[in-house]
Amino acid sequence: MDILSDVIAVTRTGQPRSHKHEWRAPWSQEFGEVPGAAGFHVVLRGSCWLVQPGRPAVELREGDVVLLPRSPGHTLTDRPPGGEPQATGSQTVSLCGAYELDPARVHPLLLTLPETIHLPARLGIDLRLAVELLSAELTDPGLGSAALVPALLESLLVYILRTWFDTDECTTGWAVALRDPVVADALHAMHEDPAQPWTVAKLAAEAGLSRAPFARRFTAAVGQPPLTYLTWWRMTVASQLLRETSLPLAVIAGKAGYLSEFAFAAAFKRQFGLPPGRYRRSAFGPSDGGVHEQETDQ
Template structure:
């Protein structure tokens, strides 16, 4: 089980988008908010400033990456407000992009990310490599570029999130704290590897090597909800994906997510999504 891969697989939708832009001083550009999306900015050459209402200007240098987890609007500019104009023209090259997310299936790991994640250039050799490959394909398209760019964008998203979660410079809060806790990580791994298992708080605690009550408290504190609440949410999220992407019968889907009958599964699904599995599937078919 790789929880981060699972999270991206169930949340991502549509095709990611990107563009490479060259700016020459003086310049300033407002990037409007993009609902149900996560965006990024990579400084390929030069430097610029991130400007946001209510926040101090943030200088971004060559190689820095900015990840906007909730698609909020922002401004990039060649200098902060009030700065003296530069005597000579300078050039800045940025790589921007966005990932479309399904708000109905947004994993709490993504929902609880900070609005803005700043990754300095010194972090992540693999992250830098992904940026370089993507930049090269956008600069000089060649045979296979149309296939490579979406794959490289998907890789970049994984590297950005992995680098942030593993960075020793970032405070361990929210899901970063949960994933760094071996007990909680073991329980999450068990749920993600075997969602159809008839898990109880006791069996999850045992798989994580802790007694029931301390485990339940620790899980709720780190994850933000009780173990079985998260398990039900994850099962229903998998079920929604199967309903959307496959033609598997409801009885088969029910079994894959731990329900012994179609009736029990349908009732749980309706509690989560407000509609029956059949209506959910039909609605998705009409949208595609």
């Protein structure tokens, strides 16, 4: 299983949003905080500065990409604070947008990302190609653009994160976990088959290490013990199935590694604050006939 693909699949919700801006100096544009979203900017032409309260201003040049994983309030402008403006009439074109994230299912990988990820244009040929394709669709829309643009935006997010994890600056958090073959093997095993009755000993054997050293290594890299992460992942997978399918609760419980529907319901309520049946109805609405079934809200 591809951990990064799993992370994005369970976290995102709705369609990514984007807008192409064209500015001529002098200019400045404020962007408010967007809770529950990850914001991004791509400089398609010219240059500008990213200004955030309490942080050094960042110069963005043509082809640069910046991801703001928690979408804080910030400003794009033609000059650094206290600096000289660009020549009057100088043009800057940028693509700005946001990815909606489900706050109840945000993966720890995304939570450990830095406040600002700046990727200069020189990094990642795949990232540059994604930017060029997206820019072309937005500049000259054609047949199928309505389907292509959201797909390209989602591809851009994958390329941004992949490029970031390949940089020398990315040396903490989940970058360590994904680069550590022992931890990565255990994560892949859990993601590939969350219903398996995993124990620390079984996961350690899967990763080729004895139990105690494995548990210490996994916890240090991931930030939580193996079985704590496993439970979180199982519940996250279950919540996705509840929101996106009409599978019976008993089937979802089995896919989450629970033989008993009642044990599954209790574990689910501990994590999400709602029993699974009510959680599902809150997503689909009471009139959706596709998800009604005989169940109790344990």
